[in-house]
Amino acid sequence: MSEKLLRVGTTYIPVTNVELSAEWYVNKLGAELSYKDEDKAILNFANQSIFLVKSNEKQSSNFIDIYGEERFSLTFEVNGVKALEAIHRDFRESKIRVGEIENRGHAGRNFVFYDLDGNKFDVWSELSPIFKDKYLTSN
Structure with a gap:
C-alpha cells in the first residue's frame, strides 16, 4: 500500500436537536456554521468539519x-x-x-x-x- 491516510477531515457527533446544538457550538465554541437542515449541521472549527447529526436521545x-x-x-x-x-x-x-x-x-x-x-x-x-x-x- 503506497497511499497513506493524511488527516481526519470530518467528525460526526450525535445530537438530539440540530438547531439548538448548532447554536451552542457556534456561540460557545466559536464554530462557523456552513450548512444546516433538519437532520444535520456542518460546522467548521479546529481545522476540521464537524457534522452534528440528528440522533435518538441518550445517544x-x-x-x-x-x-x-x-x-x-x-x-x-x-x-x-x-x-x-x-x-x-x-x-x-x-x-x-x-x-x-x-x-x-x-x-x-x-x-x-x-x-x-x-x-x-x-x-x-x-x-x-x-x-x-x-x-x-x-x-
Whole structure:
C-alpha cells in the first residue's frame, strides 16, 4: 500500500436537536456554521468539519472503557498550559460543563467538557509538533 491516510477531515457527533446544538457550538465554541437542515449541521472549527447529526436521545459519541470509565472520542489541542487555562476559564464563564484541569502523567495538562447532549470532549495543552511546524508562524 503506497497511499497513506493524511488527516481526519470530518467528525460526526450525535445530537438530539440540530438547531439548538448548532447554536451552542457556534456561540460557545466559536464554530462557523456552513450548512444546516433538519437532520444535520456542518460546522467548521479546529481545522476540521464537524457534522452534528440528528440522533435518538441518550445517544452520544462517548464510550465505556474496560475499567467502566466513560471516555471521550475526541481531543482538541491548544498551544500551551496558559492557553488551556484561559479556555478553561472562558468555558466556565460561558456556563459550559467542564471538568477540572488534570495532570494525567504525560506531557501537558488536560480537561474535559460536554456539549448539550452529554458528548464528552477533551482539551490538551500540547499541540502536535507537525501542526505547529506547518501552521503556526512566529512573529
